[in-house]
Every structure is written in structure tokens, then in C-alpha cells.
Amino acid sequence: xxxxxxxxxxxxxxxxxxxxxxxxxxxxxxxxxxxxxxxxxxxxxxxxxxxxxxxxxxxxxxxxxxxxxxxxxxxxxxxxxxxxxxxxxxxxxxxxxxxxxxxxxxxxxxxxxxxxxxxxxxxxxxxxxxxxxxxxxxxxxxxxxxxxxxxx
Amino acid sequence: xxxxxxxxxxxxxxxxxxxxxxxxxxxxxxxxxxxxxxxxxxxxxxxxxxxxxxxxxxxxxxxxxxxxxxxxxxxxxxxxxxxxxxxxxxxxxxxxxxxxxxxxxxxxxxxxxxxxxxxxxxxxxxxxxxxxxxxxxxxxxxxxxxxxxxxx
Numbered sequence: 001x002x003x004x005x006x007x008x009x010x011x012x013x014x015x016x017x018x019x020x021x022x023x024x025x026x027x028x029x030x031x032x033x034x035x036x037x038x039x040x041x042x043x044x045x046x047x048x049x050x051x052x053x054x055x056x057x058x059x060x061x062x063x064x065x066x067x068x069x070x071x072x073x074x075x076x077x078x079x080x081x082x083x084x085x086x087x088x089x090x091x092x093x094x095x096x097x098x099x100x101x102x103x104x105x106x107x108x109x110x111x112x113x114x115x116x117x118x119x120x121x122x123x124x125x126x127x128x129x130x131x132x133x134x135x136x137x138x139x140x141x142x143x144x145x146x147x148x149x150x151x152x
Numbered sequence: 153x154x155x156x157x158x159x160x161x162x163x164x165x166x167x168x169x170x171x172x173x174x175x176x177x178x179x180x181x182x183x184x185x186x187x188x189x190x191x192x193x194x195x196x197x198x199x200x201x202x203x204x205x206x207x208x209x210x211x212x213x214x215x216x217x218x219x220x221x222x223x224x225x226x227x228x229x230x231x232x233x234x235x236x237x238x239x240x241x242x243x244x245x246x247x248x249x250x251x252x253x254x255x256x257x258x259x260x261x262x263x264x265x266x267x268x269x270x271x272x273x274x275x276x277x278x279x280x281x282x283x284x285x286x287x288x289x290x291x292x293x294x295x296x297x298x299x300x301x302x303x304x
Contacts, residue, residue: 047224048224050224051218051219051221051222051223051224052215052218052219052224053214053215053218053224053225053226053244053247053248053249054206054211054214054215054244054247054248055224059206062205062206063204063205063206066203066204066205067203067204069203070203071203072199072200072202072203072204072205072207073205074205086243086247087239087240087242087243087246087264087269087271088239088240088241088242088243088244088246088247089240089243090239090240090243091238091239091240091241091242091243091264092205092206092240094239094240095205095206095238095240096205096206097205109276110276110278112239112243112276115276116274116275116276117239117269117271117274117276119239119269122268122269123268124261124262124267124268124269126262
């Protein structure tokens with residue numbers, strides 16, 4: 001049965017990037033930064049490949065988009081990611097002035113948006129994006145569940 | 153009058169890096185990663201120069217140390233930074249498995265260690281370093297105060 005609405009293109013692309021990360025032996029998470037519907041930057045989880053503790057999909061995509069735009073602030077840009085961002089990535093999203101955050105699966109263990117520190121609700125938070133969760137949730141969580149099941 | 157104890161070498165170096173950032177027109181914050189007392193990676197705030205929303209001193213130092221070590225986990229390493237880390241950097245410190253965090257000035261506006269989300273006290277937090285604040289606090293906060301006063 002087809003889903004009632006097709007997934008938006010950027011989230012479909014983020015899921016493709018998550019699958020590519022898995023093939024490379026990384027935790028399957030993908031992210032895309034868009035401006036006015038066009039993709040400005042892409043990222044997959046690259047911790048192991050790049051030997052970089054900060055190389056989550058969101059950070060990779062934000063850095064790529066900022067380089068492309070020539071500005072450390074991505075004002076008016078949106079971020080699409082397959083999993084709820086962790087505190088590191090939520091902080092980076094705020095620093096980058098992302099306008100809208102779309103994410104797939106919630107992450108009860110490591111998420112920082114709708115659980116744990118709920119960073120965008122903290123009074124200290126200088127910039128809060130609009131947040132839309134659950135887009136492509138089924139695909140994103142199946143990818144992650146299969147990845148961790150295969151490693152147990 | 154000389155201070156009662158000399159500052160440890162890594163914090164003196166972090167303050168030098170903060171001064172170098174200021175000369176380059178960046179917010180004056182510096183960081184150093186050490187292993188067994190030897191410097192593995194250094195960082196200064198580079199947001200504007202690198203056009204990178206994630207280029208805080210801590211992130212730059214963690215990435216440099218991980219590249220040098222050839223591992224995305226910096227187990228047993230210490231991080232020295234002139235200002236209390238923000239949520240993004242606190243998250244990265246946790247992902248990198250930093251053993252001890254030494255910081256200078258507290259940051260009531262943006263800090264995530266002893267105020268705001270207090271990330272290392274969150275039950276979700278998978279790795280908490282030992283934390284020592286206030287080392288070189290006077291020098292670090294004077295640098296920041298002068299920087300922002302000159303821009304008003």
C-alpha cells in the first residue's frame with residue numbers, strides 16, 4: 001500500500017544518504033540542507049571513515065552548505081535529517097540559524113529535541129528553528145534497527 | 153602580584169590561542185587537547201575565517217586531535233578551553249570520550265556545563281568527563297569582555 005503522501009524530496013535524499021552510510025559500515029543516518037527547495041549541502045554519518053568524533057550527518061551537511069554559501073550562518077535554510085538530532089547537532093543547528101528542522105525517527109536514547117535536554121526549549125537558546133518530526137520515520141527507524149540488530 | 157599557583161601549560165596555550173583568534177577578528181576562545189601531558193590538537197574560534205558554524209575552538213581541537221590519533225574516540229585525553237563549552241561542544245566532548253574537561257570562565261549566556269541544560273548531568277548522557285572550572289578564569293573573561301566592549 002502506498003503511503004498517503006509521498007515523502008518530500010529532501011527527506012528521500014537524506015534516507016538515500018543513510019543507506020550509503022550503512023554500506024560504508026557507519027550508523028545509517030543522512031542529512032540534507034536546503035534553501036528555497038534546492039539542496040545546498042549533504043551529509044552522511046562519517047565518524048569511522050573520517051576518524052572524527054564530530055562527523056554526524058547533520059554536522060557534515062551544515063559544514064558543506066556553509067562552504068557552498070560562503071557564510072557561517074545559514075539563515076533561511078532548512079535541515080532534513082533521518083534521526084532526531086543529538087545535543088551536539090542541535091547546538092550546531094542553532095548556531096547556523098537553521099529556519100526549519102525536519103527529522104524522521106525520534107531518538108529516545110540520544111535525542112535532544114523532544115526528549116532529554118530539549119535544547120530548543122531552554123531559555124538560553126538563542127535561535128530556535130521550527131521543528132517537524134516523524135517525516136519518513138518508518139524508513140529511518142527500520143534502517144537503524146536492522147543495522148544494530150546485525151551487529152549484536 | 154604573582155598568582156598563588158602558575159597556570160598549567162595547556163591552559164596557558166589555550167589563552168594564547170584565544171589571543172590569536174582575537175587578532176584574526178574572531179571571538180577570543182582557545183582550546184587544546186592533551187594526552188599524558190602532551191598536546192595532541194589545538195583550536196581557536198574560526199567561525200568567520202572558515203565560514204563554518206561548527207568551528208568553535210573545542211571542535212577544531214577535537215578534530216585535530218582525532219586526526220593525529222587516527223581514532224574518532226579520544227579515550228584518556230583531556231580538553232582545556234578558555235570558556236565554558238556550549239551545548240554543541242559539550243556534546244562533542246561526550247562523543248569523543250574526553251576524560252577530563254578543564255575550562256576557564258563560566259558562560260552564563262551560552263554555557264551548557266554548570267548552567268542551562270547542564271548536559272553532563274542529563275540521564276541520557278552516555279559519557280561524562282571529570283570537570284574542573286575556573287582555571288585561568290580572570291585572563292579568559294578579560295579577553296572576552298574587552299573584545300565585546302570594543303565592538304559595541
